[in-house]
Amino acid sequence: MSLALDKPRSPRRPSARRSNGELYSWLFMRLSGLLLVVLVLGHLFIMNILDGGVHKINFGFVAGRWASPFWQFWDLAMLWLAQIHGGNGVRTVINDYARKDSTRFWLKMLLYVSMVLIISLGTFVIFTFDPNISN
Amino acid sequence: MTATAETTAGSRGSQPPVPDGAVTVTVKIRRFNPEVDDEPRWDSFDIPALPSDRVLNLLHHIKWYVDGTLTFRRSCAHGICGSDAMRINGVNRLACKVLLKDLLLKGDKQTTITIEPIKGLPVNKDLLVDMEPFFEAFRAVKPYLVTYGNEPTRERIQSVADRERFDDTTKCILCACCTTSCPVYWTEGSYFGPAAIVNAHRFIFDSRDEGAEERLDILNDIDGVWRCRTTFNCTDACPRGIQVTKAIQEVKRALLFKRV
Numbered sequence: 001m002s003l004a005l006d007k008p009r010s011p012r013r014p015s016a017r018r019s020n021g022e023l024y025s026w027l028f029m030r031l032s033g034l035l036l037v038v039l040v041l042g043h044l045f046i047m048n049i050l051d052g053g054v055h056k057i058n059f060g061f062v063a064g065r066w067a068s069p070f071w072q073f074w075d076l077a078m079l080w081l082a083q084i085h086g087g088n089g090v091r092t093v094i095n096d097y098a099r100k101d102s103t104r105f106w107l108k109m110l111l112y113v114s115m116v117l118i119i120s121l122g123t124f125v126i127f128t129f130d131p132n133i134s135n
Numbered sequence: 136m137t138a139t140a141e142t143t144a145g146s147r148g149s150q151p152p153v154p155d156g157a158v159t160v161t162v163k164i165r166r167f168n169p170e171v172d173d174e175p176r177w178d179s180f181d182i183p184a185l186p187s188d189r190v191l192n193l194l195h196h197i198k199w200y201v202d203g204t205l206t207f208r209r210s211c212a213h214g215i216c217g218s219d220a221m222r223i224n225g226v227n228r229l230a231c232k233v234l235l236k237d238l239l240l241k242g243d244k245q246t247t248i249t250i251e252p253i254k255g256l257p258v259n260k261d262l263l264v265d266m267e268p269f270f271e272a273f274r275a276v277k278p279y280l281v282t283y284g285n286e287p288t289r290e291r292i293q294s295v296a297d298r299e300r301f302d303d304t305t306k307c308i309l310c311a312c313c314t315t316s317c318p319v320y321w322t323e324g325s326y327f328g329p330a331a332i333v334n335a336h337r338f339i340f341d342s343r344d345e346g347a348e349e350r351l352d353i354l355n356d357i358d359g360v361w362r363c364r365t366t367f368n369c370t371d372a373c374p375r376g377i378q379v380t381k382a383i384q385e386v387k388r389a390l391l392f393k394r395v
Contacts, residue, residue, distance in 0.1 A: 013271065013272075013275050013325070013358075018352055018355075019355075019356070020355065021357075022355065022356065022357055022359065022361035022362075023355055023361060023390055023391065025361070026361045026387070027391065095323065095357070095362075096318075096319050096322055096323050096362070096364075097322050097323075099322070
């Protein structure tokens, strides 16, 4: 039992939403981080160190790689994981540092829109890449 | 009380004789008087003090003999009650547990000690902050024994090993050093903060308690344990030596594996 006038000026906290969203996002950050270490370091190693490094990269090189479903999957996984991992990180930064609810809302909207745009564009390119485009 | 008392006079009259072996230190205090100031300001006092003095002694000296308007909390003055948490030289400490000899500069250089109110809570006056948001978060995690069913006729027995699990978090004195050292709490006051999580931990891992699930649900929310960025400021600040960040991680683990 509590009185209606019990601590009248104490701040009020909304009741818990009983959702595991924050747990899953926290877990996703750890798991995707581990995967990204392999994917990104592997990508950097292939692109910048093996076989003459960055000078070998041209249209033909990219076309050759994306002819294989393995590299398509590698790049797709890297794109999605990096975007969502980074986006989720920026989301937590916005949650931590935005002072007004409206600032928080619009910054997050901007973030989500940019994430969706980049993920869709990248996915679209990986799957519809045409090696004969120059002909 | 007469309103004619000079604001620059201490509340206990003139200064006592300076003891042998005293050194002069500058105490720089961030002050705010809501009736006069629009913005907080810095005040400096040159105080004679012994190396064995505590920072609280310096504040007493100022309040008693130099400027009686200086406002701060202190109750037991021996590190038990947790009233005098403040930011001393940029870190949260209890003023009654910091010895001057640990702050003195080497050689003949004059030491300056900066003292600010703890961050993230509204300042009422000088070093006195409104602790209500802190206690609201504390109350929200149900920091009391929750049981269901019939009450046992005897006391609730607990093994030594079961008691050991939450021993560390029983030490909390609610001084707010940890919560107000947390960068997430500074910018987003709706975060429960380390102290509330420590006190939830104390009951979540208590074998006699049956409210673990309710508390875990509360801490699973957006303002709960997932907000923790493991900066370890809280562990560093705790005057009782509680491994605060570890306690928060244990709550995260309990949520992750659905096991207390």
